[in-house]
Amino acid sequence: MTEAVTGESDEVLTRVDGGIGLITLNRPNAINSLNQTMVDLLSTVLIRWERDDEVRAVVVSGAGERGLCAGGDVVAVYHSARKDGVEARRFWRAEYLMNGQIGRFSKPYVALMDGIVMGGGVGVSAHGDTRVVTDTSKVAMPEVGIGFIPDVGGAYLLSRAPGALGLHAALTGAPFSGADAIAMGFADHYVPHAHLDAFRAAIANDGVASALAHYVVEPPSSELAAQRDWIDECYTGDTVAEIVAKLRDHGAQPAKDAAELIATRSPIALSVTLEAVRRAAAMESLEDVLVQDYRVSSASLRSHDLVEGIRAQLVDKDRRPKWSPSTLAEITRADVAAYFEPVDDDLSF
Numbered sequence: 001m002t003e004a005v006t007g008e009s010d011e012v013l014t015r016v017d018g019g020i021g022l023i024t025l026n027r028p029n030a031i032n033s034l035n036q037t038m039v040d041l042l043s044t045v046l047i048r049w050e051r052d053d054e055v056r057a058v059v060v061s062g063a064g065e066r067g068l069c070a071g072g073d074v075v076a077v078y079h080s081a082r083k084d085g086v087e088a089r090r091f092w093r094a095e096y097l098m099n100g101q102i103g104r105f106s107k108p109y110v111a112l113m114d115g116i117v118m119g120g121g122v123g124v125s126a127h128g129d130t131r132v133v134t135d136t137s138k139v140a141m142p143e144v145g146i147g148f149i150p151d152v153g154g155a156y157l158l159s160r161a162p163g164a165l166g167l168h169a170a171l172t173g174a175p176f177s178g179a180d181a182i183a184m185g186f187a188d189h190y191v192p193h194a195h196l197d198a199f200r201a202a203i204a205n206d207g208v209a210s211a212l213a214h215y216v217v218e219p220p221s222s223e224l225a226a227q228r229d230w231i232d233e234c235y236t237g238d239t240v241a242e243i244v245a246k247l248r249d250h251g252a253q254p255a256k257d258a259a260e261l262i263a264t265r266s267p268i269a270l271s272v273t274l275e276a277v278r279r280a281a282a283m284e285s286l287e288d289v290l291v292q293d294y295r296v297s298s299a300s301l302r303s304h305d306l307v308e309g310i311r312a313q314l315v316d317k318d319r320r321p322k323w324s325p326s327t328l329a330e331i332t333r334a335d336v337a338a339y340f341e342p343v344d345d346d347l348s349f
Contacts, residue, residue, distance in 0.1 A: 012041040013063075018204035019056040021049040025124070028064025034120045035073045036091050042124065043098045050106055057108035057208050059200060060124060067116025067138065069124055074146060078310040085301040092151070092297045093347065095120060096290040099153045100349050103127040103286040108208045113137050113178070113187055114196055123152025126186045127286060130208060133178030133219075134193040139186055142173035146313050147266040147305025147321065149273050149296050149339070155280035156289040161185050163228050164235035170273050171240065172261045176224055183222035190219035230255045240270045241328040266305040266323050271331045272296060272339045279340070287349040292340065294347045299339040 013024040023045065025032035049055040062068035072095065080088035102109060102124065111125030113133045118140045125131055133139070141150040141158065150158060150170050158166030161184040169176060169184070181187040191199050195215050202211035224231075230252045237243040240262070247259035262270065276296055280289045300306045304324040312321035325331055 009037045009041060011035070012038050012045075014041075014045050016049075016055060019054060020204045021045070021055045021058040022200075022204075023058060023060045024063050025060070025069055026063040028062075028066065030073070031066045031070035031116050032062040032064070032068060032121070033070050033073050034095065034124070035076065036087070036094065039091065039094045039098055043094065043101060046098070046101050046105065055107070057110060057203065058105070059110045059112065059203055060128070061112040061200065062115070062121075065115070067118075067121070068111070068113055069118070069121030070116050071119030071121055071142075074148075074310050075314055078307060078315060081301050081307050081310075085298075088301060089298055089345075092294060093345070095123065095152065096294055096347060097349075099123045099127055100287050100290055103153070105129070110203065110208060112196060112200065113139065113181065114193060118142055118175070119150075119154075120152055122154055122157070122186065126157055126181075127153055130189070130212070131181075131187040132189045132191050132199075132216075133181050133187040134191055134196060135178065136193045137178030137181060137187075138175045139178070139181045140173060140175040141170055142175070144171065144265040144269045144273055145173045145309065147269050147303065147307075147309030147323070148300055149269055149276055149293075151293040151297050153286050153290050153293065155276045155293070156283070156286045157184070157186055159277045159281035162225070163232040165224055165228070165231060167235045167243075167274070167277055168224070168231045168258065170277050171235075171243065171265070171270055172258050173265060174258075174261060177220075177222070179219040179222045180224040182219050183225040189216045191215045192217060227252075227254060234258075239328070240267075240274050243274075244328070266309055266321070267325055267328045267331055268303060268305055268323075268335060269300075269309075271328065271336050272300075275336050275340070287347075290349075291347045295341065295343050296339045298343050299341070 077088045109128035110130040111128045199215040234246040
């Protein structure tokens with residue numbers, strides 16, 4: 001049966017089939033990027049289904065062929081930041097509270113992380129208890145490329161990845177494969193893309209455990225995990241500048257490539273990201289990290305680089321952001337610390 005959700009929009013489709021709550025993010029032309037309406041509806045339906053004894057599990061997927069979710073609607077964030085930031089903070093607040101809901105969800109929460117899964121897409125999937133990737137999965141926390149900092153609880157996962165894999169992903173913003181996602185702790189199971197529809201149908205017909213038993217296969221080797229030697233060695237620096245220097249001095253070409261990629265990112269976003277991931281490593285819960293995320297994201301609205309990064313990448317699309325400060329050497333400890341100050345409306349779980 002198809003359920004009506006209060007304020008329902010065709011941007012989030014929900015129905016219950018065989019005791020399985022099916023959620024489809026339905027903005028395929030935008031790779032299912034999240035907006036305020038979608039986040040509010042996701043939260044509402046999760047509350048309802050968690051209380052409904054007839055719903056045994058939830059499955060989340062994305063419409064279209066391109067991916068589960070490319071993140072939040074950052075162009076809307078751009079316009080809000082240029083105005084007063086109120087709408088952006090309202091969106092982040094609702095989104096992070098929803099990420100916490102997913103992390104605490106008491107029933108099986110199956111996320112089909114097919115295709116592009118970036119930023120906010122990680123937030124609606126990788127905090128669930130049953131995370132499925134495929135041969136088309138392209139996962140990333142790419143925020144530093146737009147002058148932003150990994151959010152949606154991403155630092156919780158990044159800080160707990162083996163060795164320095166999480167820092168590498170956070171500071172480069174580069175995408176990684178489904179096999180890498182499993183190796184990094186962002187996902188659990190690997191199902192070939194060609195079998196995904198049958199897998200989803202099997203969940204409704206036979207339950208989550210049976211569907212996993214029939215369709216999960218051994219993932220390919222993780223290319224990132226195979227590069228742990230140079231990654232773990234180079235990402236031990238106290239500052240991003242030290243890390244970049246180690247990458248440039250290393251003999252491995254992928255290390256030099258990582259240094260060049262990091263050099264294109266926002267210096268302040270990189271510096272705050274390094275601090276955020278390292279602080280997250282000492283935090284006990286996802287909720288603690290989400291509180292940090294809301295503070296950091298709120299502070300980013302006051303920065304030059306968030307607006308400039310979105311402008312360059314997604315508005316004017318000249319791909320030539322002019323960062324300010326323009327170098328890592330100009331970033332002070334006080335600049336970074338300011339991003340972590342409490343805000344008047346701190347999150348509360």
